[in-house]
Amino acid sequence: MDLGQVPLRFSRLSMFPFFDLAHYAASVMSLKEQRGSVEVSCQSPIACWFSAMLYCFGGSVLSSMMLGEPPVGFLANTTNILLASSIWYLVFYCPHDLAYRCVSFLPLRLMVAGMKEVTRTWKITGGVMHAHSHYKNAWLIMIAVGWARGAGGGLISNFEQLVRGVWRPESNELLNMSYPVKVSLAGAVLFTLQHVHYLPIAKHNLVFFYTVFLVVIKVTMMLTKSKASPFAPIETLLGRLLFGWQPAPSKGKGEAKVSSNGTSSISDRTSSGENTDSIKKRQAKKTE
Amino acid sequence: MDLGQVPLRFSRLSMFPFFDLAHYAASVMSLKEQRGSVEVSCQSPIACWFSAMLYCFGGSVLSSMMLGEPPVGFLANTTNILLASSIWYLVFYCPHDLAYRCVSFLPLRLMVAGMKEVTRTWKITGGVMHAHSHYKNAWLIMIAVGWARGAGGGLISNFEQLVRGVWRPESNELLNMSYPVKVSLAGAVLFTLQHVHYLPIAKHNLVFFYTVFLVVIKVTMMLTKSKASPFAPIETLLGRLLFGWQPAPSKGKGEAKVSSNGTSSISDRTSSGENTDSIKKRQAKKTE
Amino acid sequence: MDLGQVPLRFSRLSMFPFFDLAHYAASVMSLKEQRGSVEVSCQSPIACWFSAMLYCFGGSVLSSMMLGEPPVGFLANTTNILLASSIWYLVFYCPHDLAYRCVSFLPLRLMVAGMKEVTRTWKITGGVMHAHSHYKNAWLIMIAVGWARGAGGGLISNFEQLVRGVWRPESNELLNMSYPVKVSLAGAVLFTLQHVHYLPIAKHNLVFFYTVFLVVIKVTMMLTKSKASPFAPIETLLGRLLFGWQPAPSKGKGEAKVSSNGTSSISDRTSSGENTDSIKKRQAKKTE
Numbered sequence: 001m002d003l004g005q006v007p008l009r010f011s012r013l014s015m016f017p018f019f020d021l022a023h024y025a026a027s028v029m030s031l032k033e034q035r036g037s038v039e040v041s042c043q044s045p046i047a048c049w050f051s052a053m054l055y056c057f058g059g060s061v062l063s064s065m066m067l068g069e070p071p072v073g074f075l076a077n078t079t080n081i082l083l084a085s086s087i088w089y090l091v092f093y094c095p096h097d098l099a100y101r102c103v104s105f106l107p108l109r110l111m112v113a114g115m116k117e118v119t120r121t122w123k124i125t126g127g128v129m130h131a132h133s134h135y136k137n138a139w140l141i142m143i144a145v146g147w148a149r150g151a152g153g154g155l156i157s158n159f160e161q162l163v164r165g166v167w168r169p170e171s172n173e174l175l176n177m178s179y180p181v182k183v184s185l186a187g188a189v190l191f192t193l194q195h196v197h198y199l200p201i202a203k204h205n206l207v208f209f210y211t212v213f214l215v216v217i218k219v220t221m222m223l224t225k226s227k228a229s230p231f232a233p234i235e236t237l238l239g240r241l242l243f244g245w246q247p248a249p250s251k252g253k254g255e256a257k258v259s260s261n262g263t264s265s266i267s268d269r270t271s272s273g274e275n276t277d278s279i280k281k282r283q284a285k286k287t288e
Numbered sequence: 289m290d291l292g293q294v295p296l297r298f299s300r301l302s303m304f305p306f307f308d309l310a311h312y313a314a315s316v317m318s319l320k321e322q323r324g325s326v327e328v329s330c331q332s333p334i335a336c337w338f339s340a341m342l343y344c345f346g347g348s349v350l351s352s353m354m355l356g357e358p359p360v361g362f363l364a365n366t367t368n369i370l371l372a373s374s375i376w377y378l379v380f381y382c383p384h385d386l387a388y389r390c391v392s393f394l395p396l397r398l399m400v401a402g403m404k405e406v407t408r409t410w411k412i413t414g415g416v417m418h419a420h421s422h423y424k425n426a427w428l429i430m431i432a433v434g435w436a437r438g439a440g441g442g443l444i445s446n447f448e449q450l451v452r453g454v455w456r457p458e459s460n461e462l463l464n465m466s467y468p469v470k471v472s473l474a475g476a477v478l479f480t481l482q483h484v485h486y487l488p489i490a491k492h493n494l495v496f497f498y499t500v501f502l503v504v505i506k507v508t509m510m511l512t513k514s515k516a517s518p519f520a521p522i523e524t525l526l527g528r529l530l531f532g533w534q535p536a537p538s539k540g541k542g543e544a545k546v547s548s549n550g551t552s553s554i555s556d557r558t559s560s561g562e563n564t565d566s567i568k569k570r571q572a573k574k575t576e
Numbered sequence: 577m578d579l580g581q582v583p584l585r586f587s588r589l590s591m592f593p594f595f596d597l598a599h600y601a602a603s604v605m606s607l608k609e610q611r612g613s614v615e616v617s618c619q620s621p622i623a624c625w626f627s628a629m630l631y632c633f634g635g636s637v638l639s640s641m642m643l644g645e646p647p648v649g650f651l652a653n654t655t656n657i658l659l660a661s662s663i664w665y666l667v668f669y670c671p672h673d674l675a676y677r678c679v680s681f682l683p684l685r686l687m688v689a690g691m692k693e694v695t696r697t698w699k700i701t702g703g704v705m706h707a708h709s710h711y712k713n714a715w716l717i718m719i720a721v722g723w724a725r726g727a728g729g730g731l732i733s734n735f736e737q738l739v740r741g742v743w744r745p746e747s748n749e750l751l752n753m754s755y756p757v758k759v760s761l762a763g764a765v766l767f768t769l770q771h772v773h774y775l776p777i778a779k780h781n782l783v784f785f786y787t788v789f790l791v792v793i794k795v796t797m798m799l800t801k802s803k804a805s806p807f808a809p810i811e812t813l814l815g816r817l818l819f820g821w822q823p824a825p826s827k828g829k830g831e832a833k834v835s836s837n838g839t840s841s842i843s844d845r846t847s848s849g850e851n852t853d854s855i856k857k858r859q860a861k862k863t864e
Binding site: 328329330331332334352360363383450455 | 643720748753815
């Protein structure tokens, strides 16, 4: 097999059963790890199921709404819904938590997480192409829809939490962007630039290299339990150049805190969370 | 008249003026009985009117949004809006509360409530058929839209309350399903199964028997002031079979409490409501 | 030049670059004056940018959603987005706050505010016509869409605030209507009546006189720093006639307080704000 053919063949991979399954498994696992979600699963299986569907298909729901299409459209794909529902059922209600413990086994968890990252690329390119079929050359819409599709439920986490009776208005994925949301935005920008031919690279190559980047970073982050965003240096640079962030030590710490905090995809933070505290402290400083 | 013709004739009943009027009256009455709504009606008649419209046409708004159609579509039916607005005006602003007291008279209230239940069947079948016209054989969408149309404003109660300045994130109709929401879901499932020919029963017979069931249960519940859901035994059975609910006495009480609590259609609960308390207690038990 | 031609020529004015620019400048300025928005601009430029876009294009987003069209449609107009983004960048991140201070200079600010009011008329007529192209003769939808387009971000202020991590459910623009929201509603009613030929006046005359009214009132309010709504007498009259408001002295004060409070377009009020207090006081009075 010719090595140069790898990206092309890779870009023709079908997501359908296996990668989709891994995406559902990783999403439902991260829902189960949210505080309070086990109680919700006991109290109201329907709210729990709906929440799980928003974790699995949140990107599809959000991008449909953005393009004025039926947000329930994802329900039309009955096979995928049944797959996702089975995994939700196994992870939440399997006796002795067997399914959850099984997927929590580190090598399996790494594989599932890696495969989930592969689906992210497919979603972003799908979103960009879908937006392009509605609006020719509206590159801002292409970026927005690709981002929404790729970042999945992250961007609607406030409303996903509301389904489970949790409401944390003081934080959202625009105020404190997590790593998956950031990397999806970067991907959406790249694939849009490629699509409008500003980026001199073949699509299958971009798909290949972006996916490899996603998987490698994700696996590294899981193995080292590091929560530092790989974008932190670029962000600081851009922040200083464009938005006048001060390189003062106290400020720098504050920024580091926020970015180290933002890596969990849809995280339930306490109402009196540190983010609000740090904002209040900054306000206090300014008014002094 | 042939007795066998009753269901067929019944299924051809027109909802237009009288049943619709009863639905508006029952909806606006239940809005007026919400805590704080009389104050809102004094402070801002527009917010109160909008809230009343969400009570009357909430199912239509929600199902339109789900299918990507204009949510303001219900405003195109000027006659119905004028009818609903007149009833809203009479119930809220009639001197000496005459209209409200009049409809509160028990026999009249029973009739109005019974007629409102009849409109529920028509809405559910309408929703199922409407979804079918968009998506062939997507039975999940048919159930979802039928449910949304039938359960009316219940499912969007959080946002309806927001119009009146009330926000209760700790509870919603998915977490603590009320009886009308449950019975609408059951109806949506039944009518969808009938529509895709899994249920060997003629549509007009199903319409007839489901409506009779709705009206009888509603009137019984109003007369006995019972708030016990008639679905409680089935729910407990399903909960034990599928979701591993424990038949422990303390747990059993907790469930009964929730279901006895959930009968009011869009109820304003206090922030420190018993639902949250009972959840917290359970969490406390689990962490012990 | 013939004086009778003024309204006709005026109604053919193009909003594109200058009036639009003034609208963006006035909107971004009022965002910057919200409490906490400067902190958000430091913490997350993306959340701040999104918030600014909701201020500038909120009416377009809301009216698109109401008509079932893609809410991201406004992003397709790249030139306008770039203009609005430049102004957002200058106002928030210009060194030494130069741009903000410059536009704050009273004569310039008056001009910008006046020109912003001119765009309001164009938006309302645009909304009415757009709704008319979807629904013939549905005058309620024409009013609603014209209102949504004209009142801009005011009606979605709760959700705009949520982007910045602020949540004030106890108040919204339906409960405590601000002056711009009221005047947009009045304009939407007038232009709809004109459109369905109930108002015997040529469109360009109505456009001219309504705009003059808007600009004169706005400039007067800014010069006198008065926050009294010019609609207060009409509102009190209508309130007494239709909704049984009592002309009691204490009540009268309460009303005046609310209307004097409601003039800022999208204002962040404190959670323990006076509005809620005054409502509580009234409730207390009623229950006594």
